[in-house]
Amino acid sequence: LRIESALRNALVRQEFVLHYQPQLDLASGAIVGVEALLRWQHPELGMVSPQRFIGLAEETGLIVPIGAWVMRTACAQAQAWRAAGLPPLRMAVNLSARQFAQPDLVQSIAAVLAETGLPPAGLELELTESLFVDDVARAVALLHELKNLGVALSIDDFGTGYSSLSYLRTFPIDVLKIDRTFVGQIDGDSDQAAIVVSIIALAHNLQLKVIAEGVETAEQLDFLRAHECDQVQGYYFSRPVPAAEFEQLLRT
Ligand code: G
Ligand code: G
Ligand code: MN
Ligand code: NA
Numbered sequence: 001l002r003i004e005s006a007l008r009n010a011l012v013r014q015e016f017v018l019h020y021q022p023q024l025d026l027a028s029g030a031i032v033g034v035e036a037l038l039r040w041q042h043p044e045l046g047m048v049s050p051q052r053f054i055g056l057a058e059e060t061g062l063i064v065p066i067g068a069w070v071m072r073t074a075c076a077q078a079q080a081w082r083a084a085g086l087p088p089l090r091m092a093v094n095l096s097a098r099q100f101a102q103p104d105l106v107q108s109i110a111a112v113l114a115e116t117g118l119p120p121a122g123l124e125l126e127l128t129e130s131l132f133v134d135d136v137a138r139a140v141a142l143l144h145e146l147k148n149l150g151v152a153l154s155i156d157d158f159g160t161g162y163s164s165l166s167y168l169r170t171f172p173i174d175v176l177k178i179d180r181t182f183v184g185q186i187d188g189d190s191d192q193a194a195i196v197v198s199i200i201a202l203a204h205n206l207q208l209k210v211i212a213e214g215v216e217t218a219e220q221l222d223f224l225r226a227h228e229c230d231q232v233q234g235y236y237f238s239r240p241v242p243a244a245e246f247e248q249l250l251r252t
Helices: 002-010 050-060 063-083 105-116 136-149 190-205 218-226 243-251
Strands: 016-025 031-042 046-048 090-094 123-128 152-158 175-178 209-212
Touching: 002 031, 002 050, 016 063, 016 243, 031 050, 031 063, 031 243, 050 063, 063 090, 063 105, 063 243, 090 152, 105 123, 105 136, 136 152, 175 190, 190 209, 190 218
Parallel strands: 031 090, 090 123, 123 152, 152 175, 175 209
Antiparallel strands: 016 031, 031 046
């Protein structure tokens, strides 16, 4: 309960911050994207991990105003970097189930794009397969509306959900993000390696881009390069870092 009331106050007390993790094009090594990741810096509890509060924020509905703050802050940051002359990156923002269920989701994203001036193609929404299972027809319609705005859509944690692969044909998805549990075991476990190779082939056969998450070693990187993965993200390149640090990364 203490953490719940603290969470209720976190927005007005400005205790949230976004960290940013680069996504690199595997062929060129250039940073082409960035994922915004929410952090909660509580004066007494310290840095609270999203694993501890995203679930609670979902249950209480607090994720809606928090998610709106994330969207505005991430888009404003992406546009500020562009205005500063840095290479244009695609900003990836995680969407929760509760946000996905909001009737005004599309309008609220359109409003943030208009307000910040970020071109729609500069925003990517990270969705999980679990968002699609409740009402597939609504999900398909909503994804088309989001696509019509001009934003990119990715499936996060791909391979860990329970939904059918058939949605990949009917949903206007641009990117699959291979879950880090598969990537982390490329070296030791040939079954996990086979899954990674299969997801890359699946993505490419459907004309989708594929990003490997959780890349931590040179061996994993070599494997992904050999199998023509498009983009990589993980501690091997950088942890999620504060905006100023990310900007340094972009300038070097
Ligand atoms: O960055 P970290 O590994 O601590 O994130 C833990 C989990 O929290 C991940 O599943 C990540 O997707 C989720 N997460 C991080 N930032 C956000 C956010 O802004 N919105 C939502 N809905 N989830 C987030
Ligand atoms: O669920 P989602 O993919 O959004 O979660 C992203 C989370 O993964 C972030 O919290 C981020 O801190 C974490 N992460 C990013 N790169 C790595 C990595 O190389 N290894 C591990 N273990 N976690 C990572
Ligand atoms: Mn993500
Ligand atoms: Na993920």
